[in-house]
Amino acid sequence: MAQANDALSRIQEYRAQIDAIDKEIVGLLNARTEHSLAIRALKPDARMGLYDPRREEEIFERVYRFNEGPLYNDNLREIYKGILKVMKEMPSL
Amino acid sequence: MAQANDALSRIQEYRAQIDAIDKEIVGLLNARTEHSLAIRALKPDARMGLYDPRREEEIFERVYRFNEGPLYNDNLREIYKGILKVMKEMPSL
Numbered sequence A, B: 001m002a003q004a005n006d007a008l009s010r011i012q013e014y015r016a017q018i019d020a021i022d023k024e025i026v027g028l029l030n031a032r033t034e035h036s037l038a039i040r041a042l043k044p045d046a047r048m049g050l051y052d053p054r055r056e057e058e059i060f061e062r063v064y065r066f067n068e069g070p071l072y073n074d075n076l077r078e079i080y081k082g083i084l085k086v087m088k089e090m091p092s093l
Helices: A004-042 A053-066 A075-090 B002-044 B053-066 B073-089
Strands: none
Touching: A004 A053, A004 A075, A004 B053, A004 B073, A053 A075, A053 B002, A075 B002, A075 B073, B002 B073, B053 B073
C-alpha cells in the first residue's frame, strides 16, 4: 500500500512535468504556425510555389539531426507529418 | 526583382526561426517521452492499468486551455493524437 502510494505520487509528479512540457509545445506550435503563415504570404512575391517537397524533406532531415532519443527518427517523422499537414491546411491569416 | 529578393530573404529568416523552434520541439518531445515511459514503468506498482482514456481527454483539455492561437483546438487535437499514438507505441526502456 505504501509502495502503491509512492508509485502514484511519482506518477503525479511526472504528469505535472508533462503538463508543463505540453504548455511549451503548444506555444511553440503556435509560433511555428505564425512563421509558416508569414512565409506563405511572402511566397508569391518571392516567385515561389506554395508547396515545396524539398523543404519538407529538409525539415525531416533537420529534425533527425536534432534527435537525441529516446524517440526514433521514424517516430518524429510520424509526429512531424501531422504537424506539417495541419500547417498546410491552415487558412491564411 | 528587388522585391523578389527581399521576399526571399524574409522567407529565409522565418525558416531559420522555424528550424530553431523545431529543435526545441524535438527536445521537448523526447523529454515528454522519457516521462511517459517512466510513468508506464510505475503503473503496475500504482495498481493502474496501462491505458487511461480519461488521462488522454485531460491532456486534450489542458492543451486547449494553453492554446492562444493561431492554431485551432481541433488542429492541436490532431497533432496531439499523433504524439500520444507514438508514445503509446514506444517500446519500454
